[in-house]
Amino acid sequence: MSQPKRVVRVVEKFDLLKLVQDGIDEIDIDDSFFVTDVGDVIKKFILWKELFPRIDPDYAIKSNNLSFVANTLAALGTGFDCASHGEMKQVLGMGVDPDKIVFAQTVKPVHNIKMAKDKNVSKMTFDNEYELLKVKEHYPNADLLLRLAFLPKSSNKIQFGAKFGCSLETGKYLLKKASELNVNVRGVAFHIGLGCEDDGIYTKAIEDSAEIFRIGTALGHKMDFLDIGGGFPGHETESVKEVAKTINTAIDMHFSAPNIKIVSEPGQFFATHCMTLIVNVHSKAIKLNEEGEEVPNYYITDGIYQSFSMKGSGGKNPTPLTIKTLRDTSKMSLKKSVIWGRTCDPNDQVESEILLPELKCGDWLVLENFGSYRITTSSSFNGFLQHPSFNYIERDVWETFKDMKLPNIDIDYDVIEN
Ligand SMILES: Cc1ncc(COP(=O)(O)O)c(C=O)c1O
Numbered sequence: 001m002s003q004p005k006r007v008v009r010v011v012e013k014f015d016l017l018k019l020v021q022d023g024i025d026e027i028d029i030d031d032s033f034f035v036t037d038v039g040d041v042i043k044k045f046i047l048w049k050e051l052f053p054r055i056d057p058d059y060a061i062k063s064n065n066l067s068f069v070a071n072t073l074a075a076l077g078t079g080f081d082c083a084s085h086g087e088m089k090q091v092l093g094m095g096v097d098p099d100k101i102v103f104a105q106t107v108k109p110v111h112n113i114k115m116a117k118d119k120n121v122s123k124m125t126f127d128n129e130y131e132l133l134k135v136k137e138h139y140p141n142a143d144l145l146l147r148l149a150f151l152p153k154s155s156n157k158i159q160f161g162a163k164f165g166c167s168l169e170t171g172k173y174l175l176k177k178a179s180e181l182n183v184n185v186r187g188v189a190f191h192i193g194l195g196c197e198d199d200g201i202y203t204k205a206i207e208d209s210a211e212i213f214r215i216g217t218a219l220g221h222k223m224d225f226l227d228i229g230g231g232f233p234g235h236e237t238e239s240v241k242e243v244a245k246t247i248n249t250a251i252d253m254h255f256s257a258p259n260i261k262i263v264s265e266p267g268q269f270f271a272t273h274c275m276t277l278i279v280n281v282h283s284k285a286i287k288l289n290e291e292g293e294e295v296p297n298y299y300i301t302d303g304i305y306q307s308f309s310m311k312g313s314g315g316k317n318p319t320p321l322t323i324k325t326l327r328d329t330s331k332m333s334l335k336k337s338v339i340w341g342r343t344c345d346p347n348d349q350v351e352s353e354i355l356l357p358e359l360k361c362g363d364w365l366v367l368e369n370f371g372s373y374r375i376t377t378s379s380s381f382n383g384f385l386q387h388p389s390f391n392y393i394e395r396d397v398w399e400t401f402k403d404m405k406l407p408n409i410d411i412d413y414d415v416i417e418n
Pocket of ligand 1: 063230
């Protein structure tokens, strides 16, 4: 199979369906592939700077670690949120300054802490006393960020509070404990959850962070770093524009001092929209449902062990599943259908009830907004390999990028201009 890996082609216009058809023509087997718009990542960076002038993005590389996203962002000068030894290794390998990395994992194996010390990645989050003792023993000069937990009111979010972060009260206790141990707490981190919206939670989180700053400073901690986490959707930016106003207002009110560095850890915001997944309907069967109705069942070249794993693990798809069939479906009637993944696991079901036109074996489905938490969560279960990607950048975006790009960062892909 041709694997156009690490090649980005310059196009005048990113015409998705045309480029999907080109990919189908170019790929020599009927298996899944991605079409990536590298320019979308660059446009998102420019938008971020407009929306959040005071907040530097530290890209959450867990959402997508391909060079088209990660190295592009590094070349634009973003920092990084790393949550493991492997992520730190990748980011440092791109030439990113260790000072631009937050080790954003509150609970860390000792060998990860030692690696951070060896490589001078000093900023790391914590939320409990045991972690404080561990850091005191293995990296006493680390710059700790106290992670606070907040529970958003809306239930459609993946909530982090049960696993990570502590309450304001526990936070105050940990600040005291850290000063007794002579370990510096440099600031506060929080993450509201996947899928931000303005329900007052950001204002509360920034207010509580300011309270921690006041108490920490009084205890002698040198506090100058606020990390407002991720959770900003990438497939539609209207809600981000709304929530940006709230966040900027709260920051102006509570963190106006210019010496305070403010960062965020967006993942989806940069990675979701740039990649489109194309899957093949390799098989089909008509089955009777419980009501005795005939339901088309389709089997696709993907599934919950690959690009649909967020759903498989009980999480919610962070982006809407939009399916185009590359045929004019406007006059076709829609039928309740089932979509199965391709592994032997009977739980590998992608959709239990979805309205689709009648498909045939060999049809292609196009799923937009498949860039985040797809590749990094995908496994090789049943021997399936990572999908190849056809990558493009619009000429004017490429020209803009060339002007903005930092010289010391290797983008790790070749750009073909004609
Ligand atoms: C600590 C932390 N920061 C940032 C992110 C990125 O979140 P998102 O992709 O919603 O922006 C995550 C996601 O799991 C996370 O756990």
